Amino acid sequence: MKPVTQDRPYSQTLSRLREAGLRPTRQRLALGRLLFDGGDRHVTAEALHEEAQAAGVSVSLATVYNTLHQFTEAHLLREVVVDSARTYFDTNVSDHHHFFLENAGSLMDIDGGKIAITGLPQAPEGTDVARVDVIVRLHGTPRPAE
Amino acid sequence: MKPVTQDRPYSQTLSRLREAGLRPTRQRLALGRLLFDGGDRHVTAEALHEEAQAAGVSVSLATVYNTLHQFTEAHLLREVVVDSARTYFDTNVSDHHHFFLENAGSLMDIDGGKIAITGLPQAPEGTDVARVDVIVRLHGTPRPAE
DNA sequence: TCTCATATTTAGAATTATTCTAAGGTGTTG
DNA sequence: CAACACCTTAGAATAATTCTAAATATGAGA
Numbered sequence: 001m002k003p004v005t006q007d008r009p010y011s012q013t014l015s016r017l018r019e020a021g022l023r024p025t026r027q028r029l030a031l032g033r034l035l036f037d038g039g040d041r042h043v044t045a046e047a048l049h050e051e052a053q054a055a056g057v058s059v060s061l062a063t064v065y066n067t068l069h070q071f072t073e074a075h076l077l078r079e080v081v082v083d084s085a086r087t088y089f090d091t092n093v094s095d096h097h098h099f100f101l102e103n104a105g106s107l108m109d110i111d112g113g114k115i116a117i118t119g120l121p122q123a124p125e126g127t128d129v130a131r132v133d134v135i136v137r138l139h140g141t142p143r144p145a146e
Numbered sequence: 147m148k149p150v151t152q153d154r155p156y157s158q159t160l161s162r163l164r165e166a167g168l169r170p171t172r173q174r175l176a177l178g179r180l181l182f183d184g185g186d187r188h189v190t191a192e193a194l195h196e197e198a199q200a201a202g203v204s205v206s207l208a209t210v211y212n213t214l215h216q217f218t219e220a221h222l223l224r225e226v227v228v229d230s231a232r233t234y235f236d237t238n239v240s241d242h243h244h245f246f247l248e249n250a251g252s253l254m255d256i257d258g259g260k261i262a263i264t265g266l267p268q269a270p271e272g273t274d275v276a277r278v279d280v281i282v283r284l285h286g287t288p289r290p291a292e
Numbered sequence: 293t294c295t296c297a298t299a300t301t302t303a304g305a306a307t308t309a310t311t312c313t314a315a316g317g318t319g320t321t322g
Numbered sequence: 323c324a325a326c327a328c329c330t331t332a333g334a335a336t337a338a339t340t341c342t343a344a345a346t347a348t349g350a351g352a
Contacts, residue, residue: 081227081228081229081230082227083227083230084227084229084230084232084233086230087230099269099270101273102276108270110266110267114265114266114267115263115264115265115266116263116264116265117261117262117263117280118261118262118264119260119261119262120256120260120261120280120282121256121260123245123282123284124245124254124284124288125288125289126286126287126288126289127245127247127284127285127286127287127288128284128285128286129282129283129284130248130283130284130285131282131283132280132281132282132283133279133280133281133283134263134266134278134279134280135278135279135281136266136269136275136277136278137275137276137277137278137279138269138270138273138274138275138276139273139274139276140272140273140274141272141273142270142271142272142273143271143272
């Protein structure tokens with residue numbers, strides 16, 4: 001039986017895993033490929049799990065969760081908190097922000113270089129700024145380009 | 147046994163409820179008082195429930211959830227999404243943003259008038275900006291003023 | 293290549309915040 | 323004070339996520 005997965009290069013997933021000290025297992029390679037081939041993506045665990053199934057890769061949901069967290073620790077992914085019902089993981093780990101389409105539950109990146117925030121008060125003594133998130137919440141559904 | 151709750155005025159809770167078209171029930175008055183007496187607050191359902199118990203007010207957790215949502219619909223509260231594990235409700239409904247102390251799980255307001263965001267791209271066609279949230283995530287524990 | 297220690301995966305149970313349900317209680321209005 | 327719509331509630335249900343413990347795969351070394 002032929003392998004179901006495509007055989008184009010593993011989008012550096014293999015070397016990324018090595019650098020992160022994660023063994024390149026079948027599951028991690030497959031998920032890494034789904035995540036990192038193609039452009040920036042925002043996925044939930046459930047969605048990635050389904051996508052893997054659809055691609056013929058057998059991975060348990062628990063492994064999807066494990067992998068997403070390990071990738072996040074390794075800075076291959078970033079967690080985005082926009083919705084208290086589900087957690088999104090973003091393949092874009094550079095400095096940026098988000099549009100959140102509340103109807104669709106989907107995210108779009110806003111380049112961090114484009115926006116500036118002024119007037120932020122100092123962080124309270126004893127604390128450090130770990131990150132600044134800007135979330136632009138949108139209503140309505142974007143008209144797809146015809 | 148004396149009532150445990152204070153008997154100072156209901157902080158306009160009663161009139162606020164009336165305006166919102168919500169019947170002023172014992173539970174809503176008690177929760178409203180806890181929420182709106184005193185300054186701006188950030189509460190979770192569980193925390194408010196415990197606080198009510200501690201104040202000698204018997205309210206079920208389901209009612210706390212119902213009430214928080216009804217108050218939110220009535221714009222007496224605002225929901226703040228900072229942590230995918232729990233939902234916070236903010237008694238400050240004016241335009242503002244937040245520091246989020248990740249260690250403590252606590253929120254502090256940042257006056258909306260003080261900060262400015264420039265360079266935000268236009269919202270995609272067919273969508274409207276419902277709200278812009280800025281969350282400054284902090285690490286470390288603030289040194290309490292001695 | 294074979295073996296072994298260790299890392300990884302997994303099914304399913306467990307957990308946690310939140311919502312739902314349906315039954316009984318309460319506020320309001322006439 | 324009757325009647326009905328609105329509220330509250332206990333407990334069951336849901337849904338996302340985490341945990342557990344057992345099975346499996348991987349990489350290093352002989």
